[in-house]
Amino acid sequence: MLAYFLKRLLYTIPIALGVTLISFILVYIAPGDPLNAIAPPDATADVIAALKTQYGLDRPLPVRYGLWLMRAVQGDLGASIASGRPVASEVGAAVGNTLVLAGVAALVGVLMGCVLGALAGYDAGGVVDRIATVLSVVGVSVPHYWLGLVLTIVFSVKLGWLPAMGAGPGGSAEWTWDIEHLRHLVLPAATLAVIPMGIVTRTVRALVAETLQQEFVVALRARGLGSVAIFRHVAWNASPTVLAVAGLQVGYLMGGSILVETVFAWPGTGFLLNTAIFQRDIPLLQGIILVLCLFFVALNLVVDLVQPLIDPRMARA
């Protein structure tokens, strides 16, 4: 078990390095000279050369990657071209808002998926199973940015129950847990929750239906265990896989919220990323991608470390 933990921890290092490398390369696949964004259009050759030295652009790529990585590790992701503020602080502010949205959406989606999936698994082939199957197909097929739009039309435009834009009254970008802010959270979180719900429903349904067929369940029943006690066994059996799927989904939500945040003008990383793309603010783009991906890597690590605690067989594989 310890060997597995160590191996998994060490394995994270090259992956994290790879992520930084890809984020670094993003700047260089962008068309146009990065100098154009810094230098004034009428700059002389001398000024351009001086700027090149100042930004280290005259050095070979591997050296630049090394320098960039060293600064990034210290929390310095450079300055945004559009606003001139440090990328790290801009991303930091937005990450909090995205975490609130993605976290709540994941919680709701995974819980609903588990309940629906378990009900469907117990009712394999029955009415509940069919309803759950339809819901999960809809959940994975629906373009969530469009779903957000439809929910806005129904609940804000037609019924006027919930606000359509922003994270708080008056376009507030600071998140607090009060009723006004929560009202703003309902629509984007519901929209986002549909994605994990579909996939988790599918997974749980298959797992529960399969586990219920196994001989040990028959043995438990023969020993006179009630349905609640049997359900606990089934749930414990399904939990490692559900955990893995749910963990991946939370990570995807961090990325997937880009589109939903744009629909609802939610002041998170997705919204910031959108601005970065349109202002051709590549350092900001780079910073957001790096932070979100490292988050995803860490999340995968946590899932892989927790899984064998539930099912020790996972560590031996």
Added chain:
Amino acid sequence: MTDPDATPIAGLPTLPLDRPRLTIAKRAGRHGIASRLLRDPVAIVSGLVLIAIVGSACAAPWLGLDDPYRTSMLRRLMPVGSPGHLLGTDELGRDMAARLILGGRASLLLGVMPVAIAFFVGTSIGLFAGYVGGRINMAIMRTLDVFYAFPSVLLAVAIAGALGPGMNNSIIALTLVFVPQVVRVAESVTTQVRKLDYIDAARMSGAGALSIIRVHVLGNVLGPVFVYATGLVSVCLILGSGLSFLGLGVKPPEPEWGLMLNTLRSAIYREPWVAALPGVMIFATSIAFNLLADSVRSAMDVRR
């Protein structure tokens, strides 16, 4: 296609044992899949929906539709069911029906093209990695693990965002998202097949690596990878239209479902149902692809 029996394998006379049998099995298998699909009502309905959408998008110029580019300030945002404009008009007074049908071209291209390219590239890399095995396989698969560390939406947006807006850049970004996933499936199937006895037999009979891959491995790998790829189309369609929705894909005034959703967003207070229409097209197409992929998967599942 050339006859596989016509190619000699590494100078030696070929064993007549397994190749003719393989082709017969393949034909029977295909026939079985087609007939099983035709007996599946879900497959028929979703197939018909797809044929209608793809067919109308292809035949758009001959359907006698309104000019999808002609704007008019007088006919802006007409509701669904207006005379002459059955599905209303958009924020610039262009006919929605014509734009929805023609818009299918770009959206479908964005959904199918990256998966098709990823299918060819990914299968090739996966076959190579799986067949060669050992350290080279390790190196390829561990490199691709890095791409797995990116949530797919984020990777697509990052690459498309860095490359800049445009149809080609979106297709490149989406292809890069799907290649590692296809490689993983192709590699794992190839690794399994490579260990089977008949591959050793073929090698002992003097067959070269390329012939073994082409004749003995490819047929086994293509099926599972194809099933996997069909499931990716709906994801790719949603992602591709999503890129356009963000303004990263197709450029206006070109009609495309995601882009139309975006430009009509400001109209949700005046004509909400017209504004939601492009999403209905994305949804219908993606659910049809998903259901068809499910049907193909169970039809190809020989165990049942």
